[in-house]
Amino acid sequence: DTGVSQDPRHKITKRGQNVTFRCDPISEHNRLYWYRQTLGQGPEFLTYFQNEAQLEKSRLLSDRFSAERPKGSFSTLEIQRTEQGDSAMYLCASSRSGTGGRLAGANVLTFGAGSRLTVL
Amino acid sequence: GQQLNQSPQSMFIQEGEDVSMNCTSSSIFNTWLWYKQDPGEGPVLLIALYKAGELTSNGRLTAQFGITRKDSFLNISASIPSDVGIYFCAGHTQGAQKLVFGQGTRLTINP
Numbered sequence: 568d569t570g571v572s573q574d575p576r577h578k579i580t581k582r583g584q585n586v587t588f589r590c591d592p593i594s595e596h597n598r599l600y601w602y603r604q605t606l607g608q609g610p611e612f613l614t615y616f617q618n619e620a621q622l623e624k625s626r627l628l629s630d631r632f633s634a635e636r637p638k639g640s641f642s643t644l645e646i647q648r649t650e651q652g653d654s655a656m657y658l659c660a661s662s663r664s665g666t667g668g669r670l671a672g673a674n675v676l677t678f679g680a681g682s683r684l685t686v687l
Numbered sequence: 688g689q690q691l692n693q694s695p696q697s698m699f700i701q702e703g704e705d706v707s708m709n710c711t712s713s714s715i716f717n718t719w720l721w722y723k724q725d726p727g728e729g730p731v732l733l734i735a736l737y738k739a740g741e742l743t744s745n746g747r748l749t750a751q752f753g754i755t756r757k758d759s760f761l762n763i764s765a766s767i768p769s770d771v772g773i774y775f776c777a778g779h780t781q782g783a784q785k786l787v788f789g790q791g792t793r794l795t796i797n798p
Contacts, residue, residue, distance in 0.1 A: 571729075598784075600785070600786070608790060608791070609693075609775050609788030609789055609790050609791050610775075610788050611788070612785040612786070615784060622784065623784065625785075658729050658730075660729075660786075664784075674779055674786075675720065675732060675735050676720075676732075676777075676786050677732065678729035678730050679729050680727075681727075681729045683727070
C-alpha cells in the first residue's frame with residue numbers, strides 16, 4: 568500500500584473556474600476525510616465519509632463545495648466558481664472506524680501530501 | 688473554530704536541546720494525537736494516545752494524555768536538525784468522529 572494519494576499536488580486557477588481534487592485512501596480504510604489548511608493554521612475539518620455515505624459536513628463547506636465517494640473507495644472534492652479565499656492546501660485523510668483503541672488503530676488519520684490550490 | 692490551544696506558537700532552540708510543547712482545551716478529549724508537518728507535505732502521525740494518564744514514547748519523542756483529559760504534552764529529547772517542522776496536536780472529543788487540530792508549534796533548530 569502506498570498510503571493516501573492526492574491529485575493534483577498543485578493547481579493554479581483563475582477566479583470563477585471550477586476545480587476538482589481526487590483522493591485515493593489506504594485500501595483497507597473505510598473512512599475518508601477532507602480538511603482545508605491555510606498558511607500558519609492547523610487543518611480544518613470539511614467533511615468525512617464512511618464507505619460511500621457522507622456522514623458529516625462542516626459549516627466551512629459552502630454550497631460551492633461538493634464531495635463524493637461514489638463506490639466507497641476514492642473521493643473527489645469539487646469547488647465551483649472558485650474565489651481567492653479558496654486558496655489553501657486541501658488535505659485528504661483516511662482511517663479505520665470503530666473502537667478497539669491502539670491495537671485497531673481506530674480513528675488514527677493517515678494524511679496524503681495535499682493538493683495546493685491557488686486562485687488568481 | 689479551533690477548540691485546542693497549542694503553545695508555544697514557535698520555538699528557536701540549539702541542536703541537542705530538549706523541547707516541550709503542550710495543548711489544552713476546555714473540552715474533554717477521548718484521544719490525543721501528535722503530528723509533524725514538513726513544508727508542502729501532509730501531517731505525519733508521531734504518537735497516538737488513547738487513555739487518560741497514558742505516557743507513550745516513540746524514540747526521542749514522549750507524549751502524555753493529561754489526567755483531566757483536557758490536555759496533552761509532547762517532549763522531544765536531544766533535538767536534531769530533522770526535527771525542524773510544525774508540530775500539531777489533535778484529538779477527538781466525546782462522540783465526535785472528526786479530528787480537531789491545534790494551531791501548531793513551529794520548531795526551528797540552530798546548528
